[in-house]
Amino acid sequence: MKIGIYGGTFNPPHIGHRNSAERAVSVLNLDKLLIIPAKIPPHKRLAENSASPDDRFEMTKLAMKGVNKAQVSDIEYKRDGNSYTVDTVCQIRGMYPSAKLYLLMGTDMIMGFERWRDFHVIMKECTICAFARHNGESRDIEAKLKELETDYGCKTKIVPTDIVDISSSEERELLSQRKGREYLTDDVYSFIIARRLYDSKPDFYWLREKAYSMLKPKRIPHVRGCEKEAVCLAVRWGESVDNAREAAILHDCTKKENLDEQLRLCKKFGYMPDEDERKSPNLLHSKTGALTAKYIFGCCDAVVSAIMWHTTGRANMTLLEKIIYLADFMEPTRSFDGLAEVRKLAYENLDLAVERAFSLSLEDVENRGITPHKTTVEALRSIRETIGD
Numbered sequence: 001m002k003i004g005i006y007g008g009t010f011n012p013p014h015i016g017h018r019n020s021a022e023r024a025v026s027v028l029n030l031d032k033l034l035i036i037p038a039k040i041p042p043h044k045r046l047a048e049n050s051a052s053p054d055d056r057f058e059m060t061k062l063a064m065k066g067v068n069k070a071q072v073s074d075i076e077y078k079r080d081g082n083s084y085t086v087d088t089v090c091q092i093r094g095m096y097p098s099a100k101l102y103l104l105m106g107t108d109m110i111m112g113f114e115r116w117r118d119f120h121v122i123m124k125e126c127t128i129c130a131f132a133r134h135n136g137e138s139r140d141i142e143a144k145l146k147e148l149e150t151d152y153g154c155k156t157k158i159v160p161t162d163i164v165d166i167s168s169s170e171e172r173e174l175l176s177q178r179k180g181r182e183y184l185t186d187d188v189y190s191f192i193i194a195r196r197l198y199d200s201k202p203d204f205y206w207l208r209e210k211a212y213s214m215l216k217p218k219r220i221p222h223v224r225g226c227e228k229e230a231v232c233l234a235v236r237w238g239e240s241v242d243n244a245r246e247a248a249i250l251h252d253c254t255k256k257e258n259l260d261e262q263l264r265l266c267k268k269f270g271y272m273p274d275e276d277e278r279k280s281p282n283l284l285h286s287k288t289g290a291l292t293a294k295y296i297f298g299c300c301d302a303v304v305s306a307i308m309w310h311t312t313g314r315a316n317m318t319l320l321e322k323i324i325y326l327a328d329f330m331e332p333t334r335s336f337d338g339l340a341e342v343r344k345l346a347y348e349n350l351d352l353a354v355e356r357a358f359s360l361s362l363e364d365v366e367n368r369g370i371t372p373h374k375t376t377v378e379a380l381r382s383i384r385e386t387i388g389d
């Protein structure tokens with residue numbers, strides 16, 4: 001039986017890691033590949049703002065999902081204290097006494113291999129395999145492997161891999177700039193964004209793709225219009241354009257769900273709907289949309305609360321809440337009596353515009369014989385106090 005051992009910090013695991021794992025299985029004809037996220041790697045200190053061991057373990061499982069023969073192992077992750085490769089190798093040898101073991105490592109690791117604790121033991125138990133990404137690198141690695149063979153009689157192998165020009169540290173940097181998703185599997189990227197690991201922020205193309213896939217197609221122009229309007233209002237009134245975009249893109253993400261599904265989402269995210277909300281999917285969608293933004297897309301509190309109050313408004317609204325409320329109300333695809341005035345006011349006096357929007361929406365509700373929602377009545381009273389009416 002041939003078993004590969006592929007350890008690393010996987011901080012985060014990117015497509016280069018996945019590609020290496022696939023190549024190792026095929027080049028070495030492995031029966032099993034154990035992928036082993038390190039808990040505390042002895043040879044390097046983890047960068048600041050690294051993901052926790054739990055998160056790295058989960059991400060590695062997601063990244064390697066579907067890789068033939070691969071299995072993500074928790075043997076280092078579960079071990080207390082520093083984790084050394086020699087301990088892992090001996091543990092695996094204990095589990096598979098007659099297996100051929102292949103220890104896989106990248107260029108930087110192979111170059112410093114003789115500094116590893118008990119490297120003689122590791123060489124005795126395993127064939128040392130190095131991933132080689134391109135020609136220049138291959139020559140250095142070949143020379144190093146030759147040296148190990150000559151000096152210690154160690155068995156070695158090269159595993160050629162495709163060039164994936166990314167390192168985990170470069171990836172972390174990209175993630176904080178709304179970039180880098182092309183180097184991760186979608187599962188890993190979604191996991192990182194939901195928790196905003198590495199100070200990540202979602203790529204807006206990805207966020208739109210996800211949000212639009214949750215909508216009925218006919219609603220997409222409205223959400224696009226809302227984003228456009230929210231950005232203009234954010235620029236005009238000095239609000240964060242990025243927050244306005246995130247809130248606008250996601251504000252209706254649960255709109256198409258029926259009442260049962262809305263209530264299921266409330267339960268899932270631990271939200272207790274009030275009596276009116278329990279009967280109205282329209283009222284609930286702003287709450288479940290906000291909760292989805294928080295737990296699935298990792299949005300900050302300001303964005304979450306702008307989505308939460310986009311349907312009813314509320315007393316003492318923040319600037320972003322007003323912007324999202326108005327953007328939703330007056331985006332370019334909307335058309336009804338009185339809207340022209342709101343559109344004009346929105347760029348002259350934001351509070352007056354919000355007051356007009358509340359008034360129009362309460363009038364509309366009353367005309368349709370529906371009791372106005374108390375939060376909107378309260379919101380109107382509050383904005384009138386602010387204006388000094």
Ligand SMILES: [Fe+2]
Nearest residue numbers: 251252255311
């Ligand atoms: Fe909505």
Ligand SMILES: [Fe+2]
Nearest residue numbers: 222251252328
């Ligand atoms: Fe909307």
